Amino acid sequence: MPCRLSTRHAVGLALALVVVPASAQYGSSTPDVQPNNYPPALPARRGPGPSLNFERLGEIALPGPLTGRTAWIADGLVAVPVEGGVARVAPDSGATPVMTEGSEPPAAEWIVSPNGKRRYRTTQEGLVEAERRSRARRGWSRSWRIVAPNSILSPPVLVGLRLCYAGLDDRVTCVRASNGHRLWAVDLGDRLSRALAIWSAEGSGGTAGEIVLAVPDDGASVIALDAYDGRRVATYELPPHHHFASPALVVAGDRIAIARKGYDDREAALVLLRLTPPAPTGTPSAVPYNGAPPLIPEPSGR
Secondary structure (H helix, E strand, O other): OOOOOOHHHHHHHHHHHHOOOHHHHHOOOEOOEOHHHOOOOOOOOOOOOOOOEEEEEEEEEEEOOEOOOOOEEEOOEEEEEEOOEEEEEOOOOOOOOEEEOOOOOOOOOOEEOOOOOEEEEEOOOOEEEEEEEEOOOOEEEEEEEEEOOOOOOOOOEEEOOEEEEEOOOOEEEEEEOOOOOEEEEEEOOOOOOOOOEEEEHHHHOOOOOEEEEEOOOOOOEEEEEEOOOOOEEEEEEOOOOOEEOOOOEEEOOOEEEEEEEOOOOOEEEEEEEEEEOOOOOOOOOOOOOOOOOOOOOOOOOO
16 A cells, blocks of 8 residues: 655655755865855966975074064064164174164054054954944944954954964964955964064065965974965975074065074074075075075185
């Protein structure tokens, strides 16, 4: 005898066949793949991404030891806190640091957009907040807010229409500045409490676009990420027993300055780098890629 289904059971069976579980739609949820990433936030890139290498321009010896406080840029000079004051130095090989009395970098709780209509900040509690200027209230009103998975100890950076920030969850994250929609997130394998920096190819006459520079807390390297999709473009590693002790600072258009300390705390220097296109195949590199100082042959004595 054929089995007859009631109308209610028939409707339930039809819904069960039509409704697809979220896991089937989006795939398994992992730290790098979350359902809210779908559909893809970014259109497919047209043409290849940037191809760059770190070039070491030299080092400037600093009066050590470093204090551990952050370095900053003041009037085109790099200011590095050291014991006894602040060493200020021009980002040129052979420059001599000038000692000045101790001071602090300018505090900026909010990062304001170039047009002055929006502002952004991060908090140690792990919040990323955006506000927009309100004409009616003659002040600011909340635009959006993100609760990050861990503390954020450094301010965000604006990259055109994007906002990038880094936290103690080991990640650099980039969202749309207009609505906080996540575009990409990259795990760099160590906590990130130092400020990010933006290097622009326009300042160096190139066409690579904008690059996000991050110095993880282990201080072993500085990492360049493509601001478009977070792809790792280049990594500059220090020799053993040397550690970066400041964020990357972009000065003089295309130069990157980072304070470092050596095995001995009194050994300190300002490392000068630059991002350049890779040399043509077969061209010897003038500077070792691993960040070690170039080898200078000893005189033979003959």
